[in-house]
Amino acid sequence: MEQAAVKQIADLAVAAQANLPVQVNGAASIAILPEGFKLHSTERFNDGRDRYRGAYQTSSISSFVEYVGYRNGSNDENVQTYIETTRGLKARTFLNLGDVFTPGHGDDTATLTLEKKAEFARFEGINGNRIRQQQLIDIVDDWADFLSAHTEQGEVELDKAIRALRKVKITKGSELDSQVRDFGHQVSALEKLEATGVDENLPHFFLLHTECYHGLNPRSVKLSLRISANNDDAPGFVLRIVGEEALNESLADEFKGILTEKLAGQGRIFQGEFTP
Template sequence: MSLTKEALQHIEASHKTGTEAAEGHALIVGDNFKLVDMEKYQDQRRRFRGQFRTKGLKDFISYVAGRKSEAPVFIDRDAMAACSYLDIGIPERPGHCDHSATLNLPKTPEFTAYLHADGSTFDQEEMVELVEDWGHLLEFENSKGEPLERTKVIHAFRKVSLEDLTNIESEKQEHSSRVGVMNSVTVKNAERLPAVIYWKLTPYEGLTERTLAMRVSSKTKGGPSFGLRAIALDAAKEEIAAEFAALVTDGLPESECLLGTFQP
């Protein structure tokens, strides 16, 4: 093994001539027998190493396909992520797994807003802001299944009010009497409010657009407010994850694509 000037200077600085190890790729130097990697003093690395991380589906596919590696691709459907250790090797000749490509597909802002709204309660002002911010994606339907216009929906949320109804029942008998008071609070003009909101959105970058439904319920305690709940969200997530896995698999026909994660 020929040594560069920098390598010789490093050895001299150790005050002791080194003993070669690891087939000449390292030296044992000093009284404490310190092992020094000589790779940084050589013209080239011993092997290619690096970690490619991306949020782009097409970029991940392009990078993995461009390396022409036989390494498997591991697809984590729950995390909407994929990873390939391009120098993993084979069981008979395992690699170091120093060269990897990782994809973490990000949620779109509109899908993040949808998930945030799910299970949340909004007052009148917050509900109006939600419809104004994302109205270009939304369609509305009342309890009868009839479509509602966005501008009228915004107006209905702004003008919503509560009606307090009190009903007194009185019953008198010969030896007893009973008075019952029933109190109920209802939302006036509820038919003008949407019962279901449909979000038309792309959940993750690179995936297809889909429509997700959200049910609206009115709450009367402490003033008018509205609860939102996603409809069949778990089923939609399964469909989204299946589409993601299919896109990675179809984009890398030469690679073995496996569902799961791998820890080297």
């Protein structure tokens, strides 16, 4: 007799002995089948599911809070929300995690992932990078509704600031200069590159007026401006977010504060990530 036939007879014998299907758990549709003696869920063949679960996702704080409140109508104290702020601003609520004495499956969740505002994402993307003169002018023009330009004397009109940016040129000199200046960069003891055409309206910094993330409060983010001279004829510029670490910490604290307030009475809130 062939080996395949022997195996088939053995499987049928086991199946007959087991009196399939076997209901292992009255609350779950599980049956033992002869194929490798694995467990197979037959839930999809039932009129309804064995239990409710799902994975809700949104980028809206209000929708997230509304959904958690709707699903946790009984104000179950075992509902747990974990706020994670090291890689963006996110929160995840487990609606059926249970507790250490009566643990749940932890597969019924609501996830909130805040999205960055377009203007903040644009300037964060060029933070600390050298960009060409025309590119900076285009960026300032594109996002003018969110920017204000400032010198040491105060705010200047944005169109005047753009004209001042256009005037900047790079020239080569031969005098010895060992000083570090905002608008100059020494190449060697005999040759240096110098920015010229700098007038009184050239901004020392910009303020980006933005919420940073959808749902947070508006704030002003300071962007310092530095001329970057190299061997190219055209000048370059560097925009840098001033106090970036402090800004991120402030955004994280605000996010945590909003959720703590809006989810009051909806279970426990923790800082960090949790994997069931």
